[in-house]
Amino acid sequence: MSEQPPLVLVSNRGPVTYQEDGSVKRGTGGLVTALTGLASHRDAIWIASAMTDQDVEVAREHDGKPFEVEAPEGGSFRIRFVESDAEAYDRFYNIIANPMLWFIQHYLWDLSNAPDIRRHEVEAFEQGYQAVNHDLAQAVIDEIDGQEEPVVMVHDYHFYTLPGMIREARPDVFLHHFVHIPWTQPDAWRVLPNGIREQIYNGLLANDIIGFHTKSYQRNFLQCCRDLMDLDVSFDEGIVHCGDREVWVRHYPLPIDYESTRRISRRPRVREFEERVLARRREFAILRVDRADLSKNVLRGFTAFDIFLEQHPEFAERITFTAQLMPSRTDVPEYAEYLEKIEALVAVVNHRHGTPDWMPIDLKLRDDLDEAVASYKHYDVMMVNAMFDGMNLVAKEGPLVNERHGVSILSENTGAHEELGEFAISVNPFDVQELADAIYSALVMSPEARERRARGLKEIVTSRDPGDWIDEQIADIRAKHAGSRATG
Template identity: 75%
Template sequence: MSEERRPLVLVSNRGPVTFGDDGGFKRGTGGLVTALTGLASHREVVWIASALTDGDARKARESDGTSFRIEADDGDFQVRLVESDPEAYDRFYNIFANPMLWFIQHYLWDLSNAPDVRRNEIEAFEFGYNVVNEDLAKAVVEEIEGIDEPVVMVHDYHLYTLPALVRRARPDAFLHHFVHIPWTQPDAWRVLPRGVRREIYEGLLANDIIGFHTRSYRWNFLQCCRDLLDNVEVDFEAGIVRFEDREVWVRAYPLPIDAKAIRRTAQSARVDELERELLRRRREHLVLRVDRADLSKNVLRGFTAFDLFLEQHPEFSERVTFVAQLMPSRTDVPEYAEYLERIEAIVAVVNHRHGTPDWMPIQLKLKDDLEEAVAAYKNYDVLLVNAMFDGMNLVAKEGPMVNERHGVSILSENTGAHEELGEFALSVNPFDIQELADSIHAALTMGPGERARRAEGLQAIITSRDPGDWIDEQIADIRKKAGVEA
C-alpha cells in the first residue's frame, strides 16, 4: 500500500487541543502533545484521545463519536475524542495511572508506608484503567476498519492494556508504543499484584515495537520481561522480546526539541516585554528552574541546596536570585496538593532566613507561561534540572537553545536528557544536597571560557536532531520490521 493510502492512527490520553465551554479550543499542554503535533501536522493522521473537559465531551457528542478536522496555528488535525464514563475515568487517572503507575515509574513510593493495594486499587484497574483503554481501543478499531495492515502508534503509560485489545480485533495491525516516562527496574514493579502486572506487560508485548527515550530505560524493560514473566525469551543484545508467536522490538528514540520554534518564541514581542522587566529587577546572578510542581521534579531538594549554598557562601548574599517558575500539577491528587504546600513553605523559610528588606532570594511563580519561561531562559546564569527521575526533560534542552549568557546547566544524572547532555552539564546526584549546593557555587564562579565551551557543546548536541528525525527514526523501524511502506 502506498504511503498516501496508509494513514497513521495516533492514540494518547491527551489530545492536541482542549475545547472550552464556548466551543473554542486551545493547544494541549505537555511534552507529549508537543512531540506529536509535528507528526500530525506533516502527515495524514487521525489522532484519537480522551475527552478531558466538558467542552471535549460536548464536541465528541456533536461529531457523533467520529473524527473531525480542526485548523490550528501549527497545522490541521484530524481528531477523534472519546468520552468515557466519568467515574471510570476518575478511577483510571486519579487512582491507577496517577499515582500508582506514575509513582512506580519514578521510584516515588515510600514502600515502608505506601502503597497499600486493596480492593479500591484493584477495582480502579479493572473498572477504570481497563475501561478507558477499552473505550479508546474500540475507537481505534473503528477508525482502522477497511484498512489493510494499518499502523497504530500508542503513547505513554495511560494505555498499556490497549494494544492487546487492538491486536485481538485486528491481528494484522502494526502496533508501535512509545513510553514517555522512565522505565524502572524489576523490583519497582513488584508493588503491583501479579495479575495486574501480567496484564500490563502482556498488553505492552502485543505491540510490534516499544520505544523509550534512553538506552537505560530500554535495558530496564528487557530486564523486567526476563525477571517478571515466565513465557518470554529476551535477547538483550538485539533488543528483542519473543512473546507468544511474535518478536517485539525494544528501541531507544531520544526526543529532541524544535529548536527553531523555541527561538521564534524567544523573538516575540511579549517575550521582549517580559525580558525587559526581568532585567530591570535582576541581581548580578540568576539561577532558574522551570518545572511542573511534580514530586518527581525534586523541587524541595533544589531549594534546600540553594539554602545551603547561601549559608556556606554568604558573599553571594543580595547578589543572586533563584527564579522558580512552577506549573501546579494534578492538584486533585492529595500527594500533589500536599507537595505544593511544602514547596511554598520551604520558599518562605529560605526567604525569611536569608532575605533582606531589599532582596528576596527565591522568587516563586506558580504559573504555566511559556513566554515568561523563555524570557528567563535567555538570561539565566545557572539552569537547575535536578529531577529525581525524568523521562527526558525538555527544559534541559530548551533553556540552552535561547540562553544569551553562556549559562551553565546543572543536570540530574537520572534524567533522560543526561544520556545526551551530561558531558557538557554539571552532572549531579539529585539526592546529594551538598553536591547540588557545590554545583551552584561552581557554576556561578566558572570562568567565561569554560562557560562558553559547555554552552556551545550543549547547543551542538541539541540541534543535531529535530522532532522530524525522532519521527523518521520510528517510521524507519516500522517499515523495516513490517517489511512494507508505513
C-alpha cells in the same frame, strides 16, 4: 507497507482542549509537543480522551468521529475525542495512571507506608483503567476498519493494555508504543498484584515495537520481561521473544522543535517579559522551570540553594533563584501536599537569608510559556535536578535560547542526561551538598569554560528535530514490517 492509510495516534491528551468560554487551548506537556510534530509531519488521525466537558460536547457534535481543528500555536489536526464514563475515567486517571503507575515508574512510593492495594484499587484497574483503554481501543478499531496494513502508534503509560485489545480484534495491525516516562527496574513493578502486572505486560507485548527515550529505560524493560514474565530476551538485539512473535524494544531520544522554540523567543510578548526580567535582575540569576511534580525534586533544589547561601555569604543580595512552577495534579492528595511544602520551604529560605530589599527565591506558580522563554534567555545557571525524568525538554529548551552562556546543572537520572551530560554539571539528585557545590562551581566558572559548554549543548540540541525522531521510528516500523532484524 502502504503509505495511503493515515497513521492513527493514541494518547490521553490531544493537541487541544476546549474551554468553558468556547476557546481552544493547546494541550500541555512534552508528549503533546512531540505528537504535534508527528501529526504535522505525517498524515495522521489523533485519538484522545475528551478531557473537559466542552471536549465532550464537541465530540458529541461530531458523533464521535474525527474532525479538523486549528491549534492556537499553528497547524491543523484531525482529532477524535473519545468520551468515557466519568467515574471510570476518574478511576483510570486518579487511582491507576496517577498515582499508581506514575509513582512506580518514578520510584516515588515510600514502600514502608504505601501503597496499600485493596479491592478499591483492583476494581479501579478493572472498571477504570481497563474501561478507558477499551473505549479508546474501540475508537481505533473503528478508524482502521477496512484498512490494509494499518499502523497505530500508542503513547505513554495511560494505555498499556490497549494494544492487546486492538491486536485481538485486528491481528494484522502494526502496533508501535512509545513510553514517555522512565521504565523502572523489576523490583519496582512488584508493587502491583501479579494479575494486574501481567495484564499490563501482556498488553504492551502485543505491540510490534516498544520505544523509550534512553538506553537505560530500554534495558530496564528487557530485564523486566525476563525477570517478571520469564520471557526469552536478547539484550544485544533489543528483542523480546513472545511465542512465535518478536517484539522490538528500541530507544529514540526525543528532540525539541528548535526552530519553533527560537521563533517563540522572538515574540513581542517574550520581549516584554524580558524587559521585566532585566529590570529586576541582580548580578546572578538561577532558573528552574518545571511542573510542581514530586518527581521534579523541587524541595531538594531549594534546600541546596539554602545550603549554598549559608556556605557562600558573599553572594547575598547578588543572586536570585527564579522558580516558575506549574501546579500539577492538585486533585491528587500527595501533589497538593507537595505544593504546600514547596511554598513553606520558599518562605523559610527567604526569611532566613532575605533582606528588606532582597528576596532570594522568586516563586511563580503559573504556566506561561512566553514568560518562561524570557527567563531562559537570561539565566546564568539552570537547575534540572529531577529525581527521575523521562526526558525533560526544559533541559534542551533553555540552553537553546540562552544568551549568557548559562551553565546547566543536570540530574544524572533525567533522560536528557544521556545526550547532554558531557556539557552539563552532572549531579546526584539526592545529594544536596553536591548540588550546592554545583551552584557555586557554575557561578565561578571561567567565561571560556561556560562558552564551551553552552556551545556543546546548542550543537546537540540542534542536531535532531521531531521530524528525525519520527523518521527513526517510521524506519523501524518499515524494517520490522519487511522482516528485517532488530539492531538494538
